[in-house]
Amino acid sequence: xxxxxxxxxxxxxxxxxxxxxxxxxxxxxxxxxxxxxxxxxxxxxxxxxxxxxxxxxxxxxxxxxxxxxxxxxxxxxxxxxxxxxxxxxxxxxxxxxxxxxxxxxxxxxxxxxxxxxxxxxxxxxxxxxxxxxxxxxxxxxxxxxxxxxxxxxxxxxxxxxxxxxxxxxxxxxxxxxxxxxxxxxxxxxxxxxxxxxxxxxxxxxxxxxxxxxxxxxxxxxxxxxxxxxxxxxxxxxxxxxxxxxxx
Ligand SMILES: [Zn+2]
Numbered sequence: 335x336x337x338x339x340x341x342x343x344x345x346x347x348x349x350x351x352x353x354x355x356x357x358x359x360x361x362x363x364x365x366x367x368x369x370x371x372x373x374x375x376x377x378x379x380x381x382x383x384x385x386x387x388x389x390x391x392x393x394x395x396x397x398x399x400x401x402x403x404x405x406x407x408x409x410x411x412x413x414x415x416x417x418x419x420x421x422x423x424x425x426x427x428x429x430x431x432x433x434x435x436x437x438x439x440x441x442x443x444x445x446x447x448x449x450x451x452x453x454x455x456x457x458x459x460x461x462x463x464x465x466x467x468x469x470x471x472x473x474x475x476x477x478x479x480x481x482x483x484x485x486x487x488x489x490x491x492x493x494x495x496x497x498x499x500x501x502x503x504x505x506x507x508x509x510x511x512x513x514x515x516x517x518x519x520x521x522x523x524x525x526x527x528x529x530x531x532x533x534x535x536x537x538x539x540x541x542x543x544x545x546x547x548x549x550x551x552x553x554x555x556x557x558x559x560x561x562x563x564x565x566x567x568x569x570x571x572x573x574x575x576x577x578x579x580x581x
Contacts, residue, residue, distance in 0.1 A: 335551040338509040342554075342563055345501050345513060346525040352494040353522060358487035365480055369473055376469035383462040386455045393448050401441035408434040509554055509563075516561050526557075527567035536560035 411431045418424045502510055516524040526535040531545055538559040540548070548555055548566040555564050 336554060338505050339551055339554055339563070339565055341501060341505045342509060342513050342525050343565060345498065345505065346523065348494050348498045348501065349517065349522070349524070352491060352498070355487040355490040355494065358483055359491070362480065362484050366477075369476055369480070373470065373473045376466050376473075380462045380466040383455070383459040387452075387459050390448060390452050390455050394445075394452070397441055397444045397448055401438065401445060404434060404437040404441055408438055512554070512556065512561075512563060516556075516563065520560065520562065523562060525563045525565065528564050529567065533557040533560060533562065533564060535562050540564070 408431065411427060411434055415424070415427050415431065418427055505513070513524045520535075523535055526533060528534065528540055528545060528548055531542065532539055536557060536559045538557065540557075544555065545566070547553060548564060551566050556562065557564050
């Protein structure tokens with residue numbers, strides 16, 4: 335293989351790795367935001383459950399108040415029953431008592447309902463608290479992993495830049511010039527393989543005669559369409575032929 339071709343292939347790999355590291359660095363704020371949003375959502379779910387409990391407790395206080403008011407009314411009517419003079423007054427008072435009894439019953443039913451709801455709400459709150467603690471711990475782990483990835487990527491950028499300059503110094507200036515120009519213009523991939531007789535980047539069909547020349551990888555050849563440096567990639571080794579049948 336042409337030594338410069340071998341070097342620009344390696345140079346491209348360094349570029350690819352550096353590009354990936356740069357992308358990790360630039361994506362980091364978004365991923366931080368996503369993690370913060372996920373934690374916020376988990377916290378909101380927990381707050382909702384706390385809100386349900388608070389509403390249930392408020393309902394409890396309101397029902398108790400209403401119940402004791404209705405109970406007071408009932409005992410007031412019962413007391414007044416002793417003082418009625420006529421049968422008519424007695425019957426009227428009896429009706430008042432029935433209404434008050436009905437109201438007391440209604441509040442007692444509400445209280446029972448509220449207590450059943452309290453059990454359910456408390457259960458849901460416990461589940462939400464457990465889920466939140468789990469999410470919070472997972473979130474912290476992911477945050478730490480993200481910070482580690484960022485540090486790795488930053489170190490990789492520095493290391494790859496040093497490797498790139500060292501390698502670039504070994505490449506003949508005209509070939510390096512082609513590489514740098516194409517990379518600047520195409521942003522990524524200045525060196526690509528020929529696959530299925532086509533430039534792997536722009537997919538243009540390469541003349542069979544050129545493909546044959548490229549097969550030895552002894553020339554620096556640029557794609558006529560996209561200007562990228564082409565090389566011939568050896569097809570993956572075929573599977574070992576199966577062992578001949580034993581006699
Ligand atoms: Zn091309």
